Amino acid sequence: MRAIEIAKPGGPEVLEWREAPEPRVERGDVLIDVTASAVNRADVLQRQGFYDPPPGASPYPGLEVSGVVAEVGADVEQFKPGDEVCALLGGGGYAERVAVPWQQVMPVPDRVSLREAAALPEVACTVWSNVFMIGRLRRGETLLVHGGASGIGTFAVQLAKALGSYVVTTVGSAAKGERVRELGADEVINYREEDFAEKAHADVILDIMGAKYLAGNVRALKTGGRLVIIGLQGGLKAELNLGVLLGKRAAIHATTLRARPVDEKGVIVRSVVDNVWPLIGAGAVSPVVYAEVPMSEAAEAHRMLDSGEHVGKILLVR
Ligand SMILES: NC(=O)c1ccc[n+]([C@@H]2O[C@H](COP(=O)([O-])OP(=O)(O)OC[C@H]3O[C@@H](n4cnc5c(N)ncnc54)[C@H](OP(=O)(O)O)[C@@H]3O)[C@@H](O)[C@H]2O)c1
Numbered sequence: 001m002r003a004i005e006i007a008k009p010g011g012p013e014v015l016e017w018r019e020a021p022e023p024r025v026e027r028g029d030v031l032i033d034v035t036a037s038a039v040n041r042a043d044v045l046q047r048q049g050f051y052d053p054p055p056g057a058s059p060y061p062g063l064e065v066s067g068v069v070a071e072v073g074a075d076v077e078q079f080k081p082g083d084e085v086c087a088l089l090g091g092g093g094y095a096e097r098v099a100v101p102w103q104q105v106m107p108v109p110d111r112v113s114l115r116e117a118a119a120l121p122e123v124a125c126t127v128w129s130n131v132f133m134i135g136r137l138r139r140g141e142t143l144l145v146h147g148g149a150s151g152i153g154t155f156a157v158q159l160a161k162a163l164g165s166y167v168v169t170t171v172g173s174a175a176k177g178e179r180v181r182e183l184g185a186d187e188v189i190n191y192r193e194e195d196f197a198e199k200a201h202a203d204v205i206l207d208i209m210g211a212k213y214l215a216g217n218v219r220a221l222k223t224g225g226r227l228v229i230i231g232l233q234g235g236l237k238a239e240l241n242l243g244v245l246l247g248k249r250a251a252i253h254a255t256t257l258r259a260r261p262v263d264e265k266g267v268i269v270r271s272v273v274d275n276v277w278p279l280i281g282a283g284a285v286s287p288v289v290y291a292e293v294p295m296s297e298a299a300e301a302h303r304m305l306d307s308g309e310h311v312g313k314i315l316l317v318r
Pocket of ligand 1: 040148150152172173230232305
């Protein structure tokens with residue numbers, strides 16, 4: 001088969017479409033003939049040499065795919081050859097075939113094409129697990145989503161609205177603001193012009209900025225609020241005023257999906273299929289696809305992501 005290899009750490013040009021060994025199918029694995037994958041910010045970090053795949057994961061980039069089951073391992077009863085699926089991966093999605101533990105495989109939700117389904121596993125599992133399982137966002141509460149136009153953000157805005165929350169989000173331009181309003185955001189803050197901490201008061205905050213936004217996020221939390229940090233785009237280290245946190249009886253949680261053990265990913269995946277897939281099937285939440293790029297031209301897709309012009313997900317299609 002062929003796969004995108006990172007020839008050496010660097011810019012998009014280091015992504016090369018090459019012959020690669022067929023994946024090994026373990027007893028609990030599903031082998032997927034890949035229809036599409038999608039680009040994540042983490043793939044850019046991996047390309048640059050800042051984010052190694054976890055032990056045992058494929059060396060090729062790609063955290064999610066959609067496709068058709070080609071083969072299943074001896075212990076797998078949940079899927080069979082020919083099934084149309086999508087899957088959350090530890091790596092290896094930028095390839096013609098990928099093997100993945102069955103626990104991380106999902107059916108394609110109703111109303112979504114097989115290609116578009118590649119835009120869902122990362123955003124659905126990340127947003128559901130962080131905002132709802134960890135953050136416990138409830139109907140009527142306010143969610144602040146940083147980067148509402150990102151892959152993650154476009155899904156978080158829609159899902160929180162569909163489940164009855166008031167949604168505030170930050171974006172970097174007026175055009176992106178328009179787009180996230182169309183997706184359901186109640187309030188949009190342009191982070192280049194305004195200080196979100198002055199305007200937003202949230203029960204739950206989904207943060208992708210880390211250090212740079214820590215003080216502002218704690219300020220923006222309501223009493224009993226929950227700050228969930230999933231990205232460190234604004235740095236790793238910051239000072240925290242514990243007095244403010246204590247006074248608000250607030251919580252901070254930071255987490256990553258990729259490094260979790262298979263069983264933990266499995267719990268999230270099943271919860272997503274039970275709780276999120278029906279909303280997609282009902283048309284209340286949809287994948288937001290900005291562009292489809294041939295997988296062999298993954299470098300072009302990375303240039304697009306690097307430019308920051310996208311809203312939603314960039315797919316890599318075969
Ligand atoms: N922990 C996990 O398990 C996990 C899983 C998936 C993703 N993530 C993280 O989630 C983030 C989004 O991922 P993605 O793949 O969806 O990325 P993406 O589409 O490339 O989005 C990056 C976003 O960052 C926003 N941004 C940049 N500077 C900002 C600022 N100062 N204030 C607010 N927003 C700012 C951009 O907003 P504009 O374009 O409007 O300027 C853009 O929407 C990344 O940090 C990624 O690492 C974490």
